[in-house]
Amino acid sequence: MTSATFHGPSNSTTSNGIVAQLAGTLIPLKTTLETSKDVKLLNVFITAVPLKKASGTLSLIRQLIPRDGGYDLQHLRRFAKPDLIPSAIRNSYFASSAESSDTELIFLIVAVASIIPKDILLDSLQKDRVEGPVVLVEGQIPFNAPTSAEQAKAWTNEYWPTVYKKSNPFGPHPAIVARAQAEIEGNAGKWLSLAWTVAAEAKTARTGEGVGVVIVERSEQGERCLAVAGDARWDNWPRDCGGNGNVTAHAAMRAIAMVTAKLPNAIPVTETDIFRSQPLFSLETDVEEPVNKDGYLCHELEIYCTHEPCVMCAMAIVHSRFGKIVFEKRMDEGGITADLNDKNDGLGHGLWWRRELNWTMLGWEFRRKGDGNDGNECRLPWDVDNGLNA
């Protein structure tokens, strides 16, 4: 572990040198599916028809292949003017077509290629055609809807005119994320500051690493802090035997244990409890009782973490059914993020939102604003060892 250098205090700080209300921005996390570079493509037949025949041709296609054979093409323009489609499709069509250049044409997606043989499709369309042979060219279209306006634009240039409808097939709906973000952004900096403060206590006491977690319940009565926990991996644990300390005493595990200890039917904790769920630091005692005691473990609660939790803690957070997670320091061994960090490190597990797990939540990375002493550079209270399992 690297030695710690404290960077505080500055003007509006707590006694530990940590700013009481951190200023910063919440960046919604990306899911593993959103960060995947693979675009699933479908092969389709495309043709062009005189503009005045467009709706008649589409009616014919709909009789021939009701509901597009079950494929959802809502994110694609069905018709597109020649200058709006990729030149490869346009050139391929005009290379085979005898269409006169003064006919005003419009291109359209006829059908997904796997659901109808080309000769049957050609025959059917030809019966409706008065002049010249029908030409079908093959192209590729994105199978899923785009997740951003930028992606829609890129797909329009590469495949076919694509529409971004503010939906997200690969993660939480943008409207849900925006609403939740508006709810939490006022106090996220305050809860993170509290997490850093308890982290400083753990670090100074040498009971654990400088990692802290705060759990918040949001209800009609407002926000209530249900647990504050610092890392306690070295509490009554030998440092000189190698290893990484007591993994069940990571800050997130302790905070979860503290909340669940307050629920009905909780197993009474003992002083030798391996989760170290009894308060060890002064801030850990200043918490409230949950309003909703009927929920499952940490159902829909919010968890604020100084560091991106390790894989073990990330799974514990998912299985405890938190509603939201916010963390500040992205970690090489973190289990939450799906995309790689700026050094191209990271595990990429993206455990906060994966369809195959039994629970998904909303997640943000908190980007701290510079404190004025060092321009806009993000400055944490001390140097963080990126390789730490938080």
Ligand SMILES: [Zn+2]
């Ligand atoms: Zn952990």
